[in-house]
Amino acid sequence: GIYLFVFPNKTYFEMLLDNEQHFSMECDPMDVINSMKVKGSEENIRFYEYLQFIQKKSREVEPLRAERKIKSDAKENTDAIDASIKTIDKSVTDFKKNYLTTWPNTLLSKIFLASQEVEVPETPLLENGKKDSTFAFRYYKSHYFDTFDLADDRLLRTPIYHAKVSNYIKNLVLQIPDSLIKECDMLISKSASNKETYKYLVWYLTNTYETANIMGLDAVFVHMALNYYTKEKAYWVDDVTLFKIRDRAQQLDPILLGKKVRNLVLEDSAGVFRSLYDIKTKYTVVFFYDPDCGHCKKSTPPLIELYNKFKGQGLEVYSVCTEVEMDKWRAFIKEHKLEWINVADPKLHNNFRHEFDISTTPQIFLLDKDKRILAKKIDVETLDKILTKEFEKNSANK
Numbered sequence: 001g002i003y004l005f006v007f008p009n010k011t012y013f014e015m016l017l018d019n020e021q022h023f024s025m026e027c028d029p030m031d032v033i034n035s036m037k038v039k040g041s042e043e044n045i046r047f048y049e050y051l052q053f054i055q056k057k058s059r060e061v062e063p064l065r066a067e068r069k070i071k072s073d074a075k076e077n078t079d080a081i082d083a084s085i086k087t088i089d090k091s092v093t094d095f096k097k098n099y100l101t102t103w104p105n106t107l108l109s110k111i112f113l114a115s116q117e118v119e120v121p122e123t124p125l126l127e128n129g130k131k132d133s134t135f136a137f138r139y140y141k142s143h144y145f146d147t148f149d150l151a152d153d154r155l156l157r158t159p160i161y162h163a164k165v166s167n168y169i170k171n172l173v174l175q176i177p178d179s180l181i182k183e184c185d186m187l188i189s190k191s192a193s194n195k196e197t198y199k200y201l202v203w204y205l206t207n208t209y210e211t212a213n214i215m216g217l218d219a220v221f222v223h224m225a226l227n228y229y230t231k232e233k234a235y236w237v238d239d240v241t242l243f244k245i246r247d248r249a250q251q252l253d254p255i256l257l258g259k260k261v262r263n264l265v266l267e268d269s270a271g272v273f274r275s276l277y278d279i280k281t282k283y284t285v286v287f288f289y290d291p292d293c294g295h296c297k298k299s300t301p302p303l304i305e306l307y308n309k310f311k312g313q314g315l316e317v318y319s320v321c322t323e324v325e326m327d328k329w330r331a332f333i334k335e336h337k338l339e340w341i342n343v344a345d346p347k348l349h350n351n352f353r354h355e356f357d358i359s360t361t362p363q364i365f366l367l368d369k370d371k372r373i374l375a376k377k378i379d380v381e382t383l384d385k386i387l388t389k390e391f392e393k394n395s396a397n398k
Contacts, residue, residue: 001016001017001107001154001155001156001157001158002014002015002016002017002111002157002158002159003015003016003017003157005025007029009029011029011030011032012032013025013027013032013033013036014047014051015041015044015047016041016043016044016047016107016108017157018043018106018107018154020040020041020042020043020044022040023038023039023040023041023044024038024039024040025037025038025039025041025044026039033048033051033052033055034052034055036048043106043107043108046099046103046106046108047108050095050099050108053092053095054092057088057091057092060088061085061088061089064081064084064085064088065085067081068081068082068085096112099112100112100113107154110149110152110154110155111155111158111160113147113148113149114147114148114149114155114158114160114161114164115160116147118139118140118143118144118146120136120139120140121139123135123136140172141168141172144168144172145164145168145190148164150165150187150190150191150197150201151190151191151192151193151194151197151198152194152197153194153195153196153197156196156197156200161197161200162204165187165201165204168183168187169183169184169187169205169208175214175217176216177216177217177219177220177223177256177257180209180217180220181219181220181223184205184220184223184224187201187205188201188202188205188228195235199235199236202224202228202229202233202234205220205224206221206224206225206228206229206245209221209224210225210248215257215375215376215377215378216256216257218252218256219256219257221249221252222249222252222253222256225245225246225248225249226246226249226250226253229242229245229246229249230242251354251355251357252357254355255355255356255357255365255373255376256373257373257374257375257376258372258373259372259373260370260371260372260373261276261286261356261365261367261371261372261373262355263275263276263277263371264276264286264318264320264343264350264352265350266320266343266344266345266350266352267343267344267345267346268341268342268343269329269330269333269342269344274318274341274343276318276371277371279316279318279341280369281314281315281316281369282313282314282315282368282369282390282394283310283314283315283316283366283367283368283369283374283387283390284315284316284317284318284366284367284371285303285307285315285316285317285318285364285365285366285367285383286317286318286320286356286364286365286367287303287317287318287319287320287362287363287364288320288322288352288356288358288361288362288363288364288365289319289320289321289322289361289362289363290321290322290323290361290362291321291323291325291328291329291331291332292323292328293361293362295361295362296361296362299362299364299379299380300336300338301336302380302381302384303317303364303380303383304336304337304338306380306383306384306387307339307340309384310387310391313391314391315387316340316341317340317341318340318341318343319338319340319341319342319343320343320344320345320352321342321343321344321345322353322358322361323344324344324345324346324347324348326344326346329342329344363376363377364376364377364378364379364380364383365377366378366383366386366387374386374390
């Protein structure tokens with residue numbers, strides 16, 4: 001990989017570490033690149049020849065760019081300066097091409113290739129004579145990894161590998177579970193021939209979507225955990241950690257967006273058992289709360305307003321108290337004049353806290369008429385926006 005040797009005055013020099021494990025480097029900390037003397041490492045000698053070349057070309061181009069800005073601001077012709085800048089840029093490109101041809105399998109060549117931007121050809125015309133507006137993006141995405149070896153673990157220890165993968169998965173892939181899962185599998189398959197790159201990508205992608213702040217992307221974490229965190233595949237993980245990861249995924253799997261929740265049959269304040277599945281409205285809000293919870297107390301009044309706003313259009317609230325102190329629960333119902341379905345589990349016969357992943361309160365789930373999850377773990381304001389759109393959509397369809 002690429003490593004830094006940092007001096008006390010915060011200056012540093014870079015070194016490439018590959019097959020040559022024993023070598024020496026000597027320089028003046030005040031002029032690292034030009035004073036560098038390398039012994040025993042042909043790759044680092046060539047690396048510093050490249051850095052010296054780049055530094056020289058940078059010094060040549062800087063005054064040209066400054067002059068171009070002055071002329072451009074004054075609306076003067078910049079063709080001559082543009083030609084000079086283009087010539088310098090070409091000399092850098094030619095240097096890299098020559099290096100790639102001469103030493104194709106070296107670490108620096110891999111770095112050059114990994115750093116290359118995709119050259120997008122001219123946009124073709126469609127049958128109607130118009131340009132294809134999506135061509136550039138599709139071409140860029142499909143050729144993004146053409147010159148990047150995802151199975152080369154040397155690149156892991158450079159600033160390039162993580163940045164390249166992160167940019168692809170976060171900026172070039174549609175942020176919905178199906179698309180992300182397909183692309184995660186693709187990345188892992190391309191890295192699988194190398195244990196280190198495989199391990200890194202499995203860890204990075206799993207961790208990224210375990211902590212994703214976009215609703216629904218926990219489905220990617222569940223896919224990663226259940227498909228790659230097995231004893232055979234996750235060879236670097238101890239048994240305890242493996243169990244925790246898989247257990248977490250198995251807990252989340254039944255409450256992913258689009259899945260039908262398990263039925264809840266809990267007691268209301270009169271001791272009558274009320275079934276979630278017996279609710280026959282278009283939408284059901286399941287509201288998990290604790291009467292002593294400050295956030296629950298703040299969320300309840302706006303939820304009441306939302307309930308009153310939509311109950312005539314096909315909304316019901318199934319309100320679940322997560323605590324067992326029934327006096328506090330009844331006082332909460334009375335204080336807020338809760339007219340929706342109020343239930344609790346005073347004898348702890350139900351495992352809903354684990355099954356709905358209720359580690360904190362309040363928690364809000366929005367279900368459709370078939371009790372499939374449309375949204376989860378959202379605040380009342382977001383719930384209001386979603387329901388407004390849903391009811392508007394239903395009205396338009398009519």
